[in-house]
Amino acid sequence: MGGVQVKWDGSRVTVAGLGVSGASAARALAGLGARVTVVDGGRGERQRASAAELEADGVAVRLGDGTTLPDATELVVTSPGWQPESPLFTAAAEVGVEVIGDVELAWRLRGPGAAPWLAVTGTNGKTTTVQMLAEILRAEGLRAAAVGNVGTPVLDAVLAEEPYDVLAVELSSYQLHWAPSLRPHSAAVLNLAPDHLDWHGSMAAYAADKGRIYQGNTIACVYNAADPATEELVRAADVEEGCRAVGFTLGAPGPSQLGVVDGLLVDRAFVPDRWRSAQELAGADDVSPPAPHNIANALAAAALARAYGVGPAAVRDGLRAFQPDAHRIARVADVGGVSYVDDSKATNTHATEASLASFDSIVWIAGGLAKGATFDGLVGGAAQRLRGVVLIGADRALIHESLSRHAPEVPVVDLDRTDTGAMAAAVREARALARPGDTVLLAPACASMDMFANYVRRGEAFAEAVRALEDGGAEE
Known part of the structure; x- marks a missing residue:
């Protein structure tokens, strides 16, 4: 690291x-x-607690002021999420000071022979794919290691005393926006759907930032054959x-694709003759959970x-070893012949669409x-799968209106509550609507901060x- x-x-x-x-x-x-200096x-x-720790390491910290550029600043490193038009960045631009993100900083700090990056972005599925x-x-x-927007900060991985062979890097659109010189070994954009448009300003700008992940790739730009926008970014x-x-693709793969044939994940991209042969990698039942998305x-x-x-053997063994994080299509329990599934991580419509497609009733x-x-x-895409709906939260009326238009025959319970106790009431109402063989699915399609910390x-x-249902304690 001398240089x-x-x-x-x-x-x-x-x-x-x-x-x-x-x-x-x-x-x-x-x-x-x-x-x-941290602002x-x-x-x-x-x-205050973080500031005290940093100050002990010799870092100056300014709390309560995120707009004033410290004197003599030569470079600004931003955390993900700070708006591009923030006054701090405007002040930096006025005096010709470059603004970069933590990912760009990590890329610049890589030493000779540093671990290659295999990078992943997309509106949904990034964390699972990187893990x-x-x-x-x-x-x-x-x-x-899985690093970046998940788990270990990418800077910590790049500067680790024991070097890595290769890094699996999750990157958000925010991080990509501030990473102009990033050049991964290979990268994937899993999907594109409207998200964070208040930050990016438009869908086109959001997609363009996602597409930065493909710049300078050396071996493969991986795209979703079911999402043409991802292939356009490759082009x-x-x-x-x-x-x-x-x-x-979830269908049979063509040449230069990976896909599914008779319940098997197969490769027609990285084989000697991709026009006439394919390599079995794993079974669909090696993936947990084996939902389509x-x-x-x-x-x-x-x-x-x-x-x-x-x-191929490592692909199979790695998929078998993977355990999904909590709150991502996690089966909580079966009660009275009804499955209860927690997908609280489905905080937008794109994620919820995938979640709803995983179950029949x-x-x-x-x-x-x-x-x-x-x-x-x-709602229109999922209407045929819905036995009933229980609505909670501040913006539930928006979903109720869509249900009225596109699934008017589906019973809806509208809980006029935004307190944390509303969830127990929602589960009780869902139990009353469900029949044996059904799935009660928490997939809110919304953020949680109106009712919960996260x-x-x-x-x-x-x-x-x-669990209260299991214990027979959910009656009121």
């Missing part, structure tokens, strides 16, 4: 934001000899000569692993903060209510 020390030693860097990635960037830069508009207990990919890489015997990308477009995630992970030279618990979403397409707490409330 990096010379480059950064004594430089004045401002870090915007005191979250996980901001603190990671501040520590990394201070360790390289930079004179670091954050908050003054809460969390910020699957990391398991597959480890099954091949490689030192690998627009400036890649290294010889880099290939590789699709994944999760099979797609597994195919994307397999494509990136195969682009890196991983063998559903009592759907939905609602929360809509974040500007509309629900006609979601989607995790919402999912926990659902699970607690279901």
Whole structure:
């Protein structure tokens, strides 16, 4: 790291934001000899505690002021989520100071022979796909980790004392926006649906930032054959000569694709004769859970692993080893012949569409903060699967209106509540609507902050209510 020390030693860097990635960037830069100031508009207990830790490491921290650019700043490193038009960045632009993100900083700090990046983005499925990919890489015997927008901050992985062989990197549209020189080994865009448009300003700008992940790819640009917008991003990308477009599909794959044949995940991209042969990688039942959208995630992970030279057995073993995070289509219990499934992580319509498609007869618990979403397409596509609907949360009326238009025959219970106890009531109402063989599915299609601290707490409330049913304690 000697060359990096010379480059950064004594430089004045401002870090915007005191979250996980901001603190990671501040520590990394201070360790390289930079004179670091962290700015954050908050003054809460969390910020004060983080500030005290950083100040002990020699980092200056300004709380309650996220708009003023510190004097003599030579570079700004922003945390994900700070709006591009933030006054701090405007002030930096006025004096010619570059603004980059934590991912861009990590990319610039990579030393000679650094671990290649296999990168993943998309509106939904990023975390699951990256975690699957990391398991597959480890099954091949490689030192690998899931990093970036999940788990370990990418800076920590890049600067780890024991180097990695390869990194599975989850990247958000925010992070990609601030990463102009990023050039992954291979990358995948899983899907594109409207999200974070308040930050990006338009769907076109959001898609363009997602598409940055393909820039400079050397081996494979992996796209979703069922989502033409992802293939368009590949076509627009400036890649290294010889880099290939590789699709994944839930159907039978064509040449240069991975897909599904007779319940098997198969590869027709990374085989000697992709025109006439295919390689079996795993069974659909090796994927947990084997829902269609999760099979797609597994195919994307397999494509990136195969682009890196991983063998078929490691793909299978890695998928078998993968365990999904909590609150992602997690079966909580079966009570009275009815399955109760927690997909609280389904915080937008795109994720909820995939969740609803995973079951045949559903009592759907939905609602929360809509974040500007509309629900006609979601409800229209799922109407035939709905046994009943229970609505909670601040924006439940928007979903109710779509149900009235597109599924008027489906019974709806509209709970006029936004307190945390509403979830127990919702589960009781769902039980009354369900019949043996049905699935009661929490897939809210909305954010949780109107009622809960986050989607995790919402999912926990659902699970607690279901366990009360098991114990016979849910009656009122």
